[in-house]
Amino acid sequence: MELRVRSGGRGEPVVLLLHGLGATAEVWDGLLPLLPGAWVAPDLPGHGGSAPLPAYTFAGVAEAVADMVDPAGTVVLGHSFGGVVGLHLAARPGVRAVIGLGIKVAWTPEELARAAALAAREPARFATRDEAVARHLRVSGLDGLVAPDSAAALAGVVERDGMWRPALDPRAFGVGDPQLAALLAAAPVPVVLARGEHDTMVSAEQLRALVPSPVDLPGLGHNAHVEAPAAVAELLLRHRDAAHAPPVR
Structure with missing residues (x-):
């Protein structure tokens, strides 16, 4: 399918960046200069400049971006909706670790x-x-975090027949319960779950019920990667040792 994809850097493992519901690849802009190697950041199906799917499931979205996994070695960093998509990629050959940030569990x-x-x-x-941008920022949780004239704001709207609307296909809201416990049990690679300390969508207690050592990022909220890219880059680098090891199969 037709996807808008950004990429850059060199070296392994590749970092595959999967944004949250309603957002676009631009939400990673603050993080990109801090990454140590190659990275790939798509607009997920039905978001930004990517074509919609006939119907939406987490598995279906994962299949649409699965070819972006480098068989030589990939670490998946996904935010919220994108974190669940990342967990659906955990068994893909080449995936060495998955980091899920701010997943509502x-x-x-x-x-x-x-x-x-x-x-x-x-x-x-x-x-x-301007009206469409304001709606996009509210839906994606970016209101107050990015300027209305920023790339992250403008990439989230489209013009059709003289009218403006958020680029998000609303049907993506219908993906349902992510069933995190089952995904974690099936993951054959190391998984890190993290949240901003003030994220109201997921609590530390909920994450501790799923994994033994979740990560709390001090002072941050749901969009920690936008609020403090350096903190998320540190999280990624801290867990790269697992990514350098051969994939577990």
Whole structure:
């Protein structure tokens, strides 16, 4: 399928960067200069400049980006929605480790119902780009974190027939419960789960129920990679030893 993909750097392991729901590859801009080697950052299907899927599941999104895994060695760093997609790639040949940042791991029936209702809506359309950008920033959780005229803001909107709307395909909200426990149990490679200390979407207790040593990033919220790229780069570098080891199969 047609995906917008950014890439750069040299060396192994490659870092595959998977953004969260509603965002685009631009949310990694602050992190990119801090990466030690090659990196690949797609707009996930139905986001930014990437084509939509006929229907959305975490596994389906993972399959759409699976060819970006370098068989010679890849570390996947995924935020929120992208972190779940990364866990679906854990058994892909070449993946050596997965780092999931800010994944919402516990979903109530009411939350799942609200997400399904959002997935059933038509995309919001606006007369001006500024209005569409404002909606994009709210939906992606970037409001107040990036400037409305920044690349991260502008990449998230599109113009169609003289009207503007967020580029996000609303149907992506309908992916359902990520079933984190099952994904972690099936992962054949090291997995790190991390969150910002003030992330209201996932608690430290919820992560500790899934993995023995989750990482809390002090002073940060849900979009820690945007708020403090250096802290997320340090997290990545701290866990690269596992990525240099041969993949576990």
